[in-house]
Amino acid sequence: MGFVLRLLGALVVAVVLGLGSAYLSVRPGFGGEIVNGPWSTSLTTGGADADMYTRASVAIGGLLALNKDETIYYNATTDSAGETLNGACTYRVEGRDPDARWWSITVYAKDHFLVDTSTRRWSVTKNSVVRSADGAFVVRLSQTEEPNNWIATAADGFQLTLRLYHPAASVKDDPATVALPAIVKEACS
Amino acid sequence: MIARLLGWTVFTLAVAAGIHVAAVAYAPQFIMWRAMAATIGKGVNTITHGERATAAARRIVKPSPDLLYSTCVYDVSRNPVRITTAAPTDTYWSVAFYAANTDNFFVLNDTQTGGKPASIVLIGKGQIVPPQPEGTITVSAPTTTGIVLFRTLVNDDARESELDRQRRAADCAPLR
Numbered sequence: 001m002g003f004v005l006r007l008l009g010a011l012v013v014a015v016v017l018g019l020g021s022a023y024l025s026v027r028p029g030f031g032g033e034i035v036n037g038p039w040s041t042s043l044t045t046g047g048a049d050a051d052m053y054t055r056a057s058v059a060i061g062g063l064l065a066l067n068k069d070e071t072i073y074y075n076a077t078t079d080s081a082g083e084t085l086n087g088a089c090t091y092r093v094e095g096r097d098p099d100a101r102w103w104s105i106t107v108y109a110k111d112h113f114l115v116d117t118s119t120r121r122w123s124v125t126k127n128s129v130v131r132s133a134d135g136a137f138v139v140r141l142s143q144t145e146e147p148n149n150w151i152a153t154a155a156d157g158f159q160l161t162l163r164l165y166h167p168a169a170s171v172k173d174d175p176a177t178v179a180l181p182a183i184v185k186e187a188c189s
Numbered sequence: 190m191i192a193r194l195l196g197w198t199v200f201t202l203a204v205a206a207g208i209h210v211a212a213v214a215y216a217p218q219f220i221m222w223r224a225m226a227a228t229i230g231k232g233v234n235t236i237t238h239g240e241r242a243t244a245a246a247r248r249i250v251k252p253s254p255d256l257l258y259s260t261c262v263y264d265v266s267r268n269p270v271r272i273t274t275a276a277p278t279d280t281y282w283s284v285a286f287y288a289a290n291t292d293n294f295f296v297l298n299d300t301q302t303g304g305k306p307a308s309i310v311l312i313g314k315g316q317i318v319p320p321q322p323e324g325t326i327t328v329s330a331p332t333t334t335g336i337v338l339f340r341t342l343v344n345d346d347a348r349e350s351e352l353d354r355q356r357r358a359a360d361c362a363p364l365r
Contacts, residue, residue: 010201017201018208026213046293048331052214059217059291062251063224064338066285067293102281102342104255112250114243122244122254127344161251165281165342166300 039074074162079183087155089188090142095181101166117152217291233264236361259339261361265313275358276306281342289332
């Protein structure tokens with residue numbers, strides 16, 4: 001009887017440890033071993049050479065992602081200062097066009113789905129962004145609608161995904177240092 | 190006493206390690222199985238054209254609000270499957286094939302076809318494809334089931350209806 005109880009106890013502890021450590025070891029997203037400022041990515045996303053942790057990470061937070069030749073996905077959950085993106089704050093995403101055929105910056109809620117907003121302003125893209133004369137752009141993230149270069153955020157926190165379709169060879173060669181937009185906190189309410 | 194405690198500790202950690210590996214390794218298959226069930230539409234080997242993603246789209250995580258998605262859950266257990274792409278004009282489009290473990294094992298896009306539609310035959314293990322029209326691409330499926338995902342970029346909101354109409358020329362059907 002004592003042995004059976006000890007065995008059951010050990011199995012319960014093993015299940016909790018096994019599932020708990022699995023949950024903690026998989027960071028939902030597009031994989032993230034490559035860091036570029038607030039952005040992280042993985043070149044094995046979607047590829048057959050992805051390890052089991054990357055594959056699980058993508059399955060949970062970026063299912064049906066394309067491989068690196070087609071699209072590179074950068075994800076950000078913090079600003080450029082390393083602070084978690086906060087729905088009570090306003091941010092500006094500033095920079096120049098990433099070197100790709102087409103790009104987009106999309107805001108997602110913490111559950112990885114589009115933010116529930118009546119404005120339908122979930123993204124800014126290569127085609128929709130308004131640039132200054134020198135080619136630079138500033139996109140504002142907040143809950144107060146603006147006419148251009150604005151994306152709605154979620155009150156309880158959010159994340160950003162930067163998609164680069166048909167990225168230039170320079171991006172694929174060095175995704176950690178290629179120029180990407182900065183995410184700068186402006187103010188919090 | 191100490192030896193017994195050590196033995197139970199090693200046993201518990203070994204079982205925990207096995208559960209950890211199994212959970213991480215099989216999570217993608219489980220999630221993909223749920224995704225196939227959610228996107229199967231009218232059945233396997235048929236195409237379903239989704240609406241442009243909004244906050245109400247909750248079947249697949251991180252949908253792009255700038256793309257029109259069409260899906261086909263493939264099953265090559267009996268017959269190969271023919272996938273015909275559409276050719277939406279002046280925009281990016283692609284068709285991507287995913288195995289049951291989430292691997293993206295094949296992609297074809299508008300640049301590669303010169304903007305023209307393409308015909309792809311997806312085959313299972315041991316299947317032989319009868320002679321096909323010139324230009325048909327044959328792709329081997331690493332798993333019996335999976336998802337084919339068609340993407341069409343809405344590069345201008347004013348073109349959404351036009352692109353939606355164009356992408357509906359795509360098809361997915363068993364090859365008999």
